[in-house]
Amino acid sequence: MEAPVTLEGFPQHLTLRDGTKVVVRSVEATDSNALLQFYRSLGEADREFLTDDVTKPEWVQRFVRLVQLHEIVSLVAEHEGKVIGEATLYRTPHGWTAHVGELRVSTAPAFRRKGLGTVLAHELVRVATGLGLEKLIVQMVENQAAARRTFARLGFKEEAVLRGHVKDIHGIKRNLVIASNDVSHIWDAMEAMVADFSPTSG
Numbered sequence: 001m002e003a004p005v006t007l008e009g010f011p012q013h014l015t016l017r018d019g020t021k022v023v024v025r026s027v028e029a030t031d032s033n034a035l036l037q038f039y040r041s042l043g044e045a046d047r048e049f050l051t052d053d054v055t056k057p058e059w060v061q062r063f064v065r066l067v068q069l070h071e072i073v074s075l076v077a078e079h080e081g082k083v084i085g086e087a088t089l090y091r092t093p094h095g096w097t098a099h100v101g102e103l104r105v106s107t108a109p110a111f112r113r114k115g116l117g118t119v120l121a122h123e124l125v126r127v128a129t130g131l132g133l134e135k136l137i138v139q140m141v142e143n144q145a146a147a148r149r150t151f152a153r154l155g156f157k158e159e160a161v162l163r164g165h166v167k168d169i170h171g172i173k174r175n176l177v178i179a180s181n182d183v184s185h186i187w188d189a190m191e192a193m194v195a196d197f198s199p200t201s202g
């Protein structure tokens with residue numbers, strides 16, 4: 001059996017702004033079923049930005065394997081034994097974009113607007129910078145207002161728009177927005193943000 005993936009500074013016990021207690025930690029092989037349940041509980045529109053079919057057991061097996069191989073980093077937020085949010089960092093191990101990481105964050109609809117998405121994105125940015133990544137990107141569809149707002153608040157700037165690049169679940173072509181940030185800007189923005197958004201420890 002593989003050793004669990006340990007990430008410095010985790011698990012973290014946090015209280016969201018409505019009092020919900022969550023544990024943020026690295027994903028483990030034993031989370032497979034909970035992860036599947038989480039992704040299956042999201043609406044189809046919330047999953048359409050993901051390039052894998054995250055409702056399939058084959059996906060979760062491959063995903064957990066990639067985490068164990070350190071090819072991706074995944075943080076889960078757990079509440080009362082259930083996964084209520086997940087954030088993934090994708091990297092290219094070699095080549096000219098090896099300094100770039102891509103982030104993806106999803107939270108359970110019942111737990112939105114409580115600061116969870118921001119917490120997960122913030123923690124993953126911290127992990128990414130700790131791994132030495134210099135630039136982070138996030139891909140969002142133009143109408144994903146929550147995602148655009150969440151990452152803008154973390155200092156991400158919209159850098160490119162690929163027109164008609166994605167088709168939504170109704171077959172309508174939409175623009176894909178790529179937002180990015182470099183590490184130095186991220187820390188400036190996050191320091192400023194901590195003042196008005198602070199989930200408490202414990």
Ligand SMILES: CC(C)(COP(=O)(O)OP(=O)(O)OC[C@H]1O[C@@H](n2cnc3c(N)ncnc32)[C@H](O)[C@@H]1OP(=O)(O)O)[C@@H](O)C(=O)NCCC(=O)NCCS
Nearest residue numbers: 046104105106107112113114115116117118145146147149
């Ligand atoms: C994007 C997402 C992760 C945000 O999660 P969350 O748990 O609601 O995040 P937060 O509570 O930290 O909210 C972040 C901010 O987004 C903005 N926001 C959230 N929902 C919004 C909505 N429906 N419309 C406009 N802005 C919204 C708000 O400014 C909010 O902060 P506030 O509540 O302090 O005003 C979540 O909506 C989600 O999983 N969406 C589907 C997947 C997705 O789009 N992922 C992003 C692509 S990587």
